[in-house]
Amino acid sequence: MLKILQLLVDLYGCEADLDDAEFLLSTLERAADEVGARVVRKVTHRFSPQGVSVILILAETHLSIHTWPEHGYAAVDIFICGEGRDPHAAWNVVREALKPRTFEINEITRTVGPRA
Amino acid sequence: MLKILQLLVDLYGCEADLDDAEFLLSTLERAADEVGARVVRKVTHRFSPQGVSVILILAETHLSIHTWPEHGYAAVDIFICGEGRDPHAAWNVVREALKPRTFEINEITRTVGPRA
Numbered sequence: 001m002l003k004i005l006q007l008l009v010d011l012y013g014c015e016a017d018l019d020d021a022e023f024l025l026s027t028l029e030r031a032a033d034e035v036g037a038r039v040v041r042k043v044t045h046r047f048s049p050q051g052v053s054v055i056l057i058l059a060e061t062h063l064s065i066h067t068w069p070e071h072g073y074a075a076v077d078i079f080i081c082g083e084g085r086d087p088h089a090a091w092n093v094v095r096e097a098l099k100p101r102t103f104e105i106n107e108i109t110r111t112v113g114p115r116a
Numbered sequence: 117m118l119k120i121l122q123l124l125v126d127l128y129g130c131e132a133d134l135d136d137a138e139f140l141l142s143t144l145e146r147a148a149d150e151v152g153a154r155v156v157r158k159v160t161h162r163f164s165p166q167g168v169s170v171i172l173i174l175a176e177t178h179l180s181i182h183t184w185p186e187h188g189y190a191a192v193d194i195f196i197c198g199e200g201r202d203p204h205a206a207w208n209v210v211r212e213a214l215k216p217r218t219f220e221i222n223e224i225t226r227t228v229g230p231r232a
Contacts, residue, residue, distance in 0.1 A: 006124065008122065008224055008226060010226050010227055010228065012230065040161050040163075040169075041159055041161050041169075043157055043159050043171070043173065045156050045157050045173050047156075047175070053156075053157075053173045053177075053178070055159070055171050055173060055178065055180075057159060057161050057169045057171060059163070061169075061182050061191065062169070062171065062180060062182070064171075064178060064180075066177050066178070066197075068228075068229060071229045071230040072230065073228065073229050073230060075177065075195075075197075075226065075228060077193070077195070079191075079193070081182075081191075104226075104227065106224045106226070108124055108222045108224060110124060110126050110191065110220075110222070111126055111220065112126065112184075112189065112191060113184060113187045113189050114128065114187040114188065114189060
């Protein structure tokens with residue numbers, strides 16, 4: 001049984017180009033790297049006329065980002081199972097890259113694995 | 117600006133075969149279909165020696181499941197942007213398929229899109 005902190009972050013007024021799929025992918029890859037997570041799958045989807053979704057499946061669960069460039073808005077989920085991984089370190093990488101004017105973080109504690 | 121209800125569910129003591137990737141994928145597809153969500157990408161990853169991750173990227177964000185068959189445990193995220201979508205309807209599909217002995221739901225309200 002493991003207590004995991006998952007972060008759900010809403011970013012508003014981002015300065016970064018939220019329609020740049022390569023940039024978003026590399027940002028999540030750097031976030032995963034920052035916490036020592038191992039990426040096993042990378043998926044990018046571009047919406048028409050704009051908007052991007054990027055999901056990294058990790059050995060330790062997932063990182064995701066969905067963007068609405070027309071609103072300067074991005075939804076980021078940081079779900080990293082594994083003891084000693086600090087999701088805030090991953091969030092800091094995303095924050096510095098996307099440069100939101102404001103953001104809201106929901107921090108959720110999940111109990112992962114078997115239960116008594 | 118849109119208020120979205122996201123569900124993060126921890127399932128314990130599942131009766132279903134949590135190592136069956138096809139079954140998990142079809143369960144998420146049925147959940148997406150139940151709420152009228154449009155699937156744009158499907159990703160399945162099998163871990164060794166066991167465990168599966170499945171993520172559906174939706175036109176309306178994502179559904180994900182990560183399993184630890186050795187613990188009878190699954191982590192399910194139901195994040196469906198779009199007015200009038202009921203995430204509980206999607207959850208009911210997953211619940212009936214995976215047959216957990218117990219579960220815990222975190223319900224998080226997110227504000228998606230531009231802010232005043």
